[in-house]
Amino acid sequence: MCERKAFIKEIVFDFAGAFFFGIGIYNFAGNSEFVTGGISGISLIVYHVTRAPIGVVSLLLQIPLICLCLWIFGKRYLFSSLKTAVIFSLVLDHIVIKLPVYQGNPILAAVCAGVFSGVGLALVYGYGGCTGGTDYLLMALKYKYPHLTLGQISIVMDGIIIGVGALIFQKMDAAILGVICVYVSAAVIDRIAYRMGAGKLVLAISKEKNRIAEMINEETSRGCTFVKAYGGYKNTYRDLILCACSNNQSVIIKNLISKVDEKAFVIILNSSEVFGEGFKKIIERESNYV
Incomplete structure (x- = not known):
């Protein structure tokens, strides 16, 4: 079907x-x-x-x-x-x-x-x-x-x-x-x-990573990935929150992070295409001009 x-x-x-x-x-x-x-x-x-x-x-x-x-x-x-x-x-x-x-x-x-x-x-x-x-x-x-x-x-x-x-x-x-x-x-x-498959990639560093991830999942149904990152300023390891989302959802996620942790460090990047669960399926066919 x-x-x-x-x-x-x-x-x-x-x-x-x-x-x-x-x-x-x-x-x-x-x-x-x-x-x-x-x-x-x-x-x-x-x-x-x-x-x-x-x-x-x-x-x-x-x-x-x-x-x-x-x-x-x-x-x-x-x-x-x-x-x-x-x-x-x-x-x-x-x-x-x-x-x-x-x-x-x-x-x-x-x-x-x-x-x-x-x-x-x-x-x-x-x-x-x-x-x-x-x-x-x-x-x-x-x-x-x-x-x-x-x-x-x-x-x-x-x-x-x-x-x-x-x-x-x-x-x-x-x-x-x-x-x-x-x-x-x-x-x-x-x-x-x-x-058409463009979106946003939200990167955030916060001590409240678990709470932020839970709220993002509840409000937008998007999952988060934690990546170990080493900070050169304080020479310490921190968890980097990574979340791929749509353009509209990036605003919601940014507001959620600010509510949980006002001191969170947030970067929002443009992604030309996003593939996988919740986004476009990976299609192997290539585009060809008439």
Whole structure:
């Protein structure tokens, strides 16, 4: 039952992500003279040259990449990425095309394309989804050339795609707009996807460690960990209270500590992601760009 609910939730996130991504690619980038990176960028080039459906082209382009990655890495990414690729293709060719197309300022089009496509991909990545695309090629190249970083390979691939798009449109503006779109999209993904599992880490030193831990557990249902710490100021051993919690709970925990011990030493740190009981499950699937 739990697996079924998780699968349904994954489908919902895929459709929501595909909807936002489709608006960014078709309704903003599709009518403007620039392309994005990845498979979607290649699909836009084909669309501008032949007017072939973006979703169908994107799906067809992924088939050889899926076969390549299946041959190298096995079945690990196959089902998830194939499912998401089909959903993205259907939404691109049958849903977002019914919405109005933006025909205004190209710079605004590039920014909006980056924002919407970034939100779409973030929704998929945030739930541990996988969209396939040129990341299949990226992983294959990384496997072949391990001395190169994923960032270096990605920049080269997106740069080539955007450059080809600029040649097709015969405008330098096309390359600039493409870079703006890719940058905005990456920034939005970072803001949303990699902060969906964000939280706080509370560190505290107090003589009332047991009472503080009990109150934290009663009020927030969060557990605490005691770590032996050596203080360099007084050269003594003290117990360090460590508690991972949500952003909202950090305020409650801080107030609880102050009520128990006003002299407690407290540090609250940002944690980009928290996994484990009470938080997100550890998902082995990696995020992949369209």
